[in-house]
Amino acid sequence: MIRSLLYVPGNSDKFIAKAHERDADGIILDLEDAVLPSEKAGARQRLAQSVAAVGQNGAMVFVRVNAAETGLQDDDAAAACLAGAHGILVPKASKPEMLQALDHHLTRVERQMARADQMRLVPMIEEPGAVLNASAVATATPRNWGLLTGGEDLATSMNATPTPDMLRLPKLLVHLAAKAAGLRSLGLLRSVADFRDVEAITAATLEARQHGFDGATCVHPNVVPLLNRGFSPTQAECEWAREVVDAYARAEQAGLGAITVQGQMVDRPVVERARRILQVKQTSVETA
Numbered sequence: 001m002i003r004s005l006l007y008v009p010g011n012s013d014k015f016i017a018k019a020h021e022r023d024a025d026g027i028i029l030d031l032e033d034a035v036l037p038s039e040k041a042g043a044r045q046r047l048a049q050s051v052a053a054v055g056q057n058g059a060m061v062f063v064r065v066n067a068a069e070t071g072l073q074d075d076d077a078a079a080a081c082l083a084g085a086h087g088i089l090v091p092k093a094s095k096p097e098m099l100q101a102l103d104h105h106l107t108r109v110e111r112q113m114a115r116a117d118q119m120r121l122v123p124m125i126e127e128p129g130a131v132l133n134a135s136a137v138a139t140a141t142p143r144n145w146g147l148l149t150g151g152e153d154l155a156t157s158m159n160a161t162p163t164p165d166m167l168r169l170p171k172l173l174v175h176l177a178a179k180a181a182g183l184r185s186l187g188l189l190r191s192v193a194d195f196r197d198v199e200a201i202t203a204a205t206l207e208a209r210q211h212g213f214d215g216a217t218c219v220h221p222n223v224v225p226l227l228n229r230g231f232s233p234t235q236a237e238c239e240w241a242r243e244v245v246d247a248y249a250r251a252e253q254a255g256l257g258a259i260t261v262q263g264q265m266v267d268r269p270v271v272e273r274a275r276r277i278l279q280v281k282q283t284s285v286e287t288a
């Protein structure tokens, strides 16, 4: 499960030191927008220690590399790979060719270091053209693992303000592209920037989960528990799911394909959703 991904600026020793205690399912060590140009080389060098440090309690570790156009991306990606990160967030991903070039580069690095597992990629969609091209980006390489919209950059590139209303359509288009490609879809239908509005984040997490988002990124540790809770099935959902699965098993025995549970129709896709809820619940109990 990847319900919560916490951004940690890659040059912040203070944030890095305690990041593993924040209970995030994933940590994103940022080398890009949260790190000033003068700090970027140092942040890249630190990956050798920071990747292991933030992952010591079992969180997945991603590194957000710099965009291809900066000329820093290949060296950032190689450093992330050598440091043992699970994957890379690729900002300003707009064309499949960009991801394919990164894929080939990583294949060379992995071969040189005899790394057993493949680095995963999470392209970030941050321009209007990339939103419209999200399907091609999502299917560019088998390394793609998740997909997300960079709301702040998207708004800036469109001379827009990243209100929930402005972000809704592009984020849902990117979400559909992720789901169509079988990737994890990450995000809320709002910006990550106003991280103190607990009520709005809680509501947006519920909304995102109802749309089928798998988890979301955040910039502050206070948001992590909101995401972990919001992207997990509730007690009531688990009880409903149990009842549906049990009732459907009895119905199948009796030769029935559609039944009523709690006043609502239950047929195959409904049972499928109920089974998935129980499976997620089971997995979270096993890994807790």
Ligand code: COA
Residues within 6 Å of the ligand: 006, 007, 008, 009, 014, 015, 016, 018, 019, 030, 033, 034, 192, 219, 220, 221
């Ligand atoms: N990762 C890890 N720890 C963090 C953190 C983060 N992103 N943000 C805050 N913390 C820690 C602080 O170190 C502090 O810890 P302590 O109480 O143990 O000393 C605690 O959380 C409270 O921090 P707070 O004072 O509320 O935050 P701040 O005002 O210092 O910082 C931000 C606010 C937004 C500047 C900061 O959270 C941040 O830099 N976030 C990441 C930004 C980023 O990566 N952006 C790029 C992606 S969009």
Ligand code: MG
Residues within 6 Å of the ligand: 033, 091, 150, 152, 153
């Ligand atoms: Mg950005």
